[in-house]
Amino acid sequence: MLVSRETTETNSSDGGAANFQQSSSRGVRSSFPITLKFADVSYKVKLPDCSVKSRTRGLRNMFTGGPTTLPDLENPVAVIHHHQERTILNGITGWAAPGKILAILGPSGSGKSTLLNALGSRLHHGHGLTGSILYNNLSKPVTKKTGFVTQDDVLYPHLTVRETLVFCSLLRLPSSVPKEEKISVAESVINELGLSKCENTIIGNSFIRGISGGERKRVSIAHEMLVDPSLLILDEPTSGLDSTAAFRLVTTLCGLAAKGKTVVTSVHQPSSRVYQMFDDLLVLSEGRCIYFGKGSEAMGYFESIGFSPSFPMNPADFLLDLANGVCQLDGASEKEKPKVRQALVSSYNNLLAPRAKSASMDTPHTAPNERVIETTKYYGCTRHFSTWFNQFSILLQRNLKERKPETFKFLRVFQVITASLLAGFMWWHSDYRDVQDRLGLLFFIAIFWGVFPSFNAVFAFPQERAIFIKERASGMYTLSPYFIARVTGDLPMELILPTLFISISYWMTGLKPELSAFALTLLVVLGYVLVSQGLGLALGALIMDAKQASTMVTVTMLAFVLTGGYYVHKVPYFMSWIKYVSTTFYSYRLLINVQYGDGVGISTYLGCSSGRQDRATCKFIDEDIRGQIHPAMSVSMLMMMFVGYRLLAYIALRRLRA
Template sequence: MDAPPPDPKRRPPLLSSSFPITLKFMDVTYRAKIVNKHGGRSIRRMFAPSSHQGTNPDTTSLRERTILNGITGMASPGQILAVLGPSGSGKSTLLNAISGRLKGDGLAGTVLANGAKLSKTILRRTGFVSQDDLLYPHLTVRETLVFCSLLRLPTSLSKKEKMEVVDSVISELGLGKCENTIVGNSFVRGVSGGERKRVSIAREVLMNPSLLILDEPTSGLDSTAAQRVVKTLRSLAQKGKTVVTSVHQPSSQAYQEFDAVLLLSDGKCLYFGKGSDAMSYFESIGLTPSFPVNPADFLLDLANDVCQVNGIGERDRPNIKQNLVRSYHTTLAPKVKAACKDSSAKNTNHLIKNRCSSEERGYGHRSNTRDKISFSNWFNQFSILLHRSLKERRHESFNTLRVSQVVASALLAGSLWWHSHYTNIQDRLGLLFFISIFWGVFPAFNSVFAFPQERPIVTKERASGMYTLSSYFTARIVGDLPMELLLPTVFLIVTYWMCGLETDLWAFLLTLLVLLGHVLVCQGLGLALGAAIMDAKQASTAAAVTMLAFVITGGYYVHKVPSCMGWIKYTSTIFYCYRLLISVQYGDGNRISHLLGCSHPHRQTAGAGCKFVEDDVVGQISPLGSTAAMLLMLVVYRLLAYLALKRIKG
């Protein structure tokens, strides 16, 4: 049931203030370097002077590509500016540039908010909605907004006030009917695509932004859902917000909602002005559609240079795009630049800047305080992120497929090694090594995908200043403990007693402790590989090769490893786990030595059992050394994972 609309007289303090922003961008240009190696594929990189000096010119060639070429325009409070253009025209690059997210020496031009350069105060008042919905799929709509409000809203607001903000935003964006439904994604069924997009917008509206920038919010939606999103943007604009959005192919209804339109093609501007004046402008330069058409479709056809005007196709009338660029620079560009420098606009900006200053003394000062508290109150971030991690990852860790896999493996192992005898050494060694392999590979492969999958969400949230990397990393590690340790405990309880291993309770507890430690070490290895490579496929390949090397040198298949390869086994987590499991089951070897008739555990004999006592029970490395090695790897792998994450800026 929808929540009742909040009483305007009792608006939460964060939503009660208005802070209008007039955005101007003049002659915005962005260039990138294209690296061609051996005449092969091109790799686009950020423009950096002399970044490839000294490179062999015979094998590598550089050329410069202009992504944006002198784009000028402005957006005012209460209006929607729509950036139109085909794929690759530079829409996303322009939005990143005017939102302050695009850095580098290749960026030139001027971006002003209320007549001044982008400041921290303005950036705090700017909401950015990316093209992809970066949301946790297993959280409900309300949970998504609640966790965002707890992390992002000022600590000066009480929890009750933050919940009031959430209720207000849910009502404002029409999310009441789906607030208790999980968000979902392409693999998990949840809310509809339009509702998911409105949730992404709601995350930004929580901060009551004065400037809202959206990258293709209607992409992938049907016409009805897209129209609802555009209506939502219109309602936000009517509250005094400045809305800038890129739209790939709007319907005629959606087009009517746009106050201003900026048409791009290959990084060049073809039109900027009122949406209602676009058709008359192109008619004035001799471009009229042959039949009634959606203005947006006609504009996109012009940008794609595939239009048919006055019954003449593009083949018979070439260079339409070049003529459009020339007409814009001679007809519209001077008017646009004059409007950006208009004295009345300056007076308006002066009034807005006065209002800005007053709010900086009020809410703005509180925002600065909030930023400091947000990053100093580490434990608050950790507790919220831990709670969110437990809610989100319980579905992944305890899904039916994973639980069935573990239970089936436990029952299969228990059946194959049913009550194996203490002296049946070969079978028991196989069981202990199987346990070491299974609970080495399983957690390593599960954890290797963690950071590559969450990277886009974490990057976006950290760019918004929601939390620090250390609080996120610690919450992730701590939150994994109950998730990762429950299944191996269930596995061992089933397998241990079915296989008839040492019936002593202390031996069982030691075996469980060794197994859980091994799981945590291998999980840390997977996290480190995933964080270092940050590509799911490449990281899983690296994990497969690493675990294969660990299995081969684990001490079961090969005992005498060549000296040049011997170092590998001392890095193998399976090697140490296997030896500790043997130590728990057979102790120092005296008992099994007596049962097998060996005169002394250290004595070389011809019997295979005595050979096992000498090599595997007594020789090579002590249990204390194995324990110390696993503890060291437990710390080192997680430290490497954190350092790998820290070096990634986005």
């Protein structure tokens, strides 16, 4: 007998449940039970074409003993195309009811994750997916009432548990709900999932010490629980956990199911006590179903068709052996074992499949259709979500908290201070008349603050891709507030380190001892940093692969540096266009203009026109200082690049799909 969600909340003494009931009365939550039915679900993917050259094959067979049919001499390289498809799922049928846990068991590669993606509306008909999937007898997905927990925990590592869930609550719950109540919902979820002890601990990752694996998985579940989903789908939530942590996690899922939720989860190798907690069980083997029914009746079914373990063992281990085609029947030869899987599929099709299909169609749903439509519409309407500015402000706060530890970590600050001190000592109180050395210093500044910010920024979007796709799929925000918050949040932090660099190296190297010159130099460097950062963001968003993007930004900056004007003055004609799109070229010219102006003064002072100075120095003056473009042109080009690179990154993100 199922207990309704409302009854459970009313009679529960848990503080979190009480908060849920209070929130529901204000319209934050409108929970209703969902009966999930799926029949004959299949999924196929197309493989790359296989091309066979007939002449080559015919000649090879002549030497290897194969068929020696002569090839077509008029068409000696005839190509035969084979269009192949791979079946991931093949006619899966079953259902999941409110108040129960449906566990999908099977070895790696059996199709568990694909089936969950189909049930969670992450695969669509017409793209290889066939069959029917119904939610309370409706084919329209109720995505706003479905929580999907992926196998990998996609969380920000530097945020605490409480910050993670509070920010998620502020973004996912409707804008009509007061901020205090959204925070209260997050706190109630923390209490319900037993995260109170670690709520002020950062999430962490493989490189940063944080909460445990089991706690991290519960945070992922809490992410979805904030919207009080009626259908909760989890992809191998116990992977990587020890048996005790896995048992605690499944106990939590049982508690959620007891409140009227429909829970569907895949498991790889559960312990015996975890297995006993599953109400219904679906066993997959290479995309085919070999059992669907009650978990407690699985062993009896397989025993009835002649498959039973030769010694007492964990039922899950035995079922996985069968799904892998491994049979422990006494006297079974090695040649007979590969036939085990075929026998299991045949038995299922003859004994269980007809009953499963019939029962799937006859299973009553527990909520009227009209209520499903109304609730889906309620959650899908954009006016019930946060406004653009609210999304931007929340994302900006989250970005500042997440990025601060990474931006000001010891190694990065040490790198900048060390570079500034090296530059200061190498060009210690350089002489105004030593033009070559000073131009070398200015070009070093242009190189360092071109490569450093662009290389750091190129990892931004590839590293956040999984989080971005997941949160966009959940409807937490639109692209524009995320992008602008991401770019804006980086500005104050990315500009502090170059300010520190210039403040140290400028006075140590003895550059123009005027406050206005120092301010202009700093302004040029800060602007150049922002443009270089935009270049990194654009390349990262376009490529979306950290290694490939870092390679591309390295090659791009190398081209910009070589054509920047200091190393080579006479760039080959076919490469000369690069300098006009080079950020280094324009920033180097502006830095020169701040120190030497139009170059007339230094040229006259050194006597280049009268031949009193060496030829090399005068050549640098003529080609680097006096031969520069107008500063207004350099500023205009850098401003265009500042906007253009970020616009390119935004367009690239718009094309990004899960």
